[in-house]
Amino acid sequence: MADALLIDASDNVVTLLEDAAAGDGALGVTLAEDIARGHKVARHAIAVGAPVVKFGYPIGRATRAIRVGEHVHQHNVATALSGAETYRYTPGPTSTARSALPATFEGYVRGDGRVGTRNEIWVLPTVGCVARTAERIAARAAAVLGDRVDGVHAFSHPHGCSQLGADLAGTRSILASLACHPNAAGVVIVGLGCEENQVAALLGEIPESRRAAIRILAAQASDDEVAEGVAKVVELAALADVTRTTVGLDRLVLGVKCGGSDGLSGLTANPLVGRISDRVVEAGGRVVLTEIPEIFGAEQMLMDRAIDEGVFDAVVGVVNGFKRYFLDHGETVSENPSPGNVAGGITTLEEKSLGAVQKAGRAPLCDVIGYAERVRHDGLTLLEAPGNDAVSCTALVAAGATAILFTTGRGTPLGFPVPTIKIATNHALAMHKPGWIDFDAGVVLDDGFEAAESALIARVVAIASGAETAAERNDEREIAIWKRGVTL
Numbered sequence: 001m002a003d004a005l006l007i008d009a010s011d012n013v014v015t016l017l018e019d020a021a022a023g024d025g026a027l028g029v030t031l032a033e034d035i036a037r038g039h040k041v042a043r044h045a046i047a048v049g050a051p052v053v054k055f056g057y058p059i060g061r062a063t064r065a066i067r068v069g070e071h072v073h074q075h076n077v078a079t080a081l082s083g084a085e086t087y088r089y090t091p092g093p094t095s096t097a098r099s100a101l102p103a104t105f106e107g108y109v110r111g112d113g114r115v116g117t118r119n120e121i122w123v124l125p126t127v128g129c130v131a132r133t134a135e136r137i138a139a140r141a142a143a144v145l146g147d148r149v150d151g152v153h154a155f156s157h158p159h160g161c162s163q164l165g166a167d168l169a170g171t172r173s174i175l176a177s178l179a180c181h182p183n184a185a186g187v188v189i190v191g192l193g194c195e196e197n198q199v200a201a202l203l204g205e206i207p208e209s210r211r212a213a214i215r216i217l218a219a220q221a222s223d224d225e226v227a228e229g230v231a232k233v234v235e236l237a238a239l240a241d242v243t244r245t246t247v248g249l250d251r252l253v254l255g256v257k258c259g260g261s262d263g264l265s266g267l268t269a270n271p272l273v274g275r276i277s278d279r280v281v282e283a284g285g286r287v288v289l290t291e292i293p294e295i296f297g298a299e300q301m302l303m304d305r306a307i308d309e310g311v312f313d314a315v316v317g318v319v320n321g322f323k324r325y326f327l328d329h330g331e332t333v334s335e336n337p338s339p340g341n342v343a344g345g346i347t348t349l350e351e352k353s354l355g356a357v358q359k360a361g362r363a364p365l366c367d368v369i370g371y372a373e374r375v376r377h378d379g380l381t382l383l384e385a386p387g388n389d390a391v392s393c394t395a396l397v398a399a400g401a402t403a404i405l406f407t408t409g410r411g412t413p414l415g416f417p418v419p420t421i422k423i424a425t426n427h428a429l430a431m432h433k434p435g436w437i438d439f440d441a442g443v444v445l446d447d448g449f450e451a452a453e454s455a456l457i458a459r460v461v462a463i464a465s466g467a468e469t470a471a472e473r474n475d476e477r478e479i480a481i482w483k484r485g486v487t488l
Contacts, residue, residue: 005267010056011056013072038345083324087303105460170481176205177400179206255396261410274359281361296334369384403420422439436471
């Protein structure tokens with residue numbers, strides 16, 4: 001008997017929890033062929049053109065008749081997504097109760113009241129021409145400062161010149177938002193001098209209240225730009241002379257992200273992260289969800305959780321805007337899932353999206369913000385950004401996330417400027433890549449959600465309080481900027 005899971009009573013497929021062979025039974029269904037873990041099996045006959053249902057929602061339509069026990073995947077199912085749609089606001093039930101939760105963490109309280117999970121100095125280049133200069137400054141300054149700070153890190157990128165209009169503005173804004181992050185006690189902005197992304201314009205997007213923590217280096221005007229940069233980092237270290245303070249989960253800003261999903265993502269890791277999201281929101285904290293193309297097909301679920309019609313309209317705008325972005329470039333809105341997703345058992349974008357939105361739990365949707373904007377309200381916020389792991393996680397950090405819960409069924413070594421907690425969807429990945437993975441959500445299938453939730457919140461608290469993530473141990477810290485325009 002193969003282990004399998006029926007998610008909703010209305011589903012006409014079940015998901016295998018382990019590799020199974022033809023002739024094996026799975027929840028009363030005899031398999032017609034060998035089928036891998038995370039993939040789907042028909043529990044009822046499905047007529048050609050009929051919806052294939054998982055999570056209680058259609059994930060596509062059968063392209064041919066599917067017999068009971070057959071493998072249900074891209075050879076016999078196609079997406080039903082096309083383009084922009086008309087939506088109706090039909091508010092549904094949400095979780096709104098706030099409970100007194102005992103969970104706290106040890107964070108760095110900044111002068112403006114925000115709380116960081118790390119106490120670092122960041123070096124940000126305005127343009128790719130000085131990216132390596134920024135890296136040399138950070139490396140030398142780290143050696144000088146030692147353990148006076150949690151780290152000195154440069155975040156290089158290839159942009160900042162040969163850009164125009166909104167494309168250049170996006171680069172400028174994302175760097176300005178990163179410069180305002182509470183995990184950075186201070187920031188050195190390294191400019192070249194002749195680039196399109198001029199320092200003066202970038203500073204114009206940084207509040208006056210943050211300017212005392214910013215130092216500027218103009219490389220073309222400096223006799224020794226690296227030495228000068230190191231001196232500025234050391235100067236900023238005085239601002240990092242703070243200690244951790246016990247604070248509640250209401251001071252946490254949590255980004256949620258899934259990368260390299262598989263057929264178990266929507267069954268283990270994503271819903272588990274959703275429970276953590278709800279705990280943070282219930283405590284009065286902030287959760288940020290992004291990856292707009294990876295909610296296509298499940299967007300109505302988020303729209304119905306909007307706190308009012310203004311927020312609903314904003315969700316419609318960002319979803320249809322992203323669909324038009326694809327169509328304007330001659331691409332279909334359903335190009336996802338990726339080859340790795342497909343190999344892991346995900347058949348259509350609808351299926352991926354229905355699993356992905358579970359990271360946001362059940363909380364009301366309070367706000368929608370644009371790319372490079374900063375989170376404004378407590379509760380759940382939707383952020384405009386693509387699904388690409390590096391681009392979307394950078395946008396989460398720029399929005400103010402001080403930790404990221406990153407679920408994965410395939411695994412990745414990537415890390416980002418804030419602690420990035422990698423959560424495996426299955427035991428096999430966690431055991432195969434212990435150097436990448438921080439938490440094994442496969443325990444959901446062994447011990448249930450309650451035990452897994454308690455274990456994961458304890459891990460989140462420990463990491464927010466200073467315990468290293470796997471990515472931090474591996475010195476994996478990257479940013480990527482969403483480039484949308486022409487290059488001169």
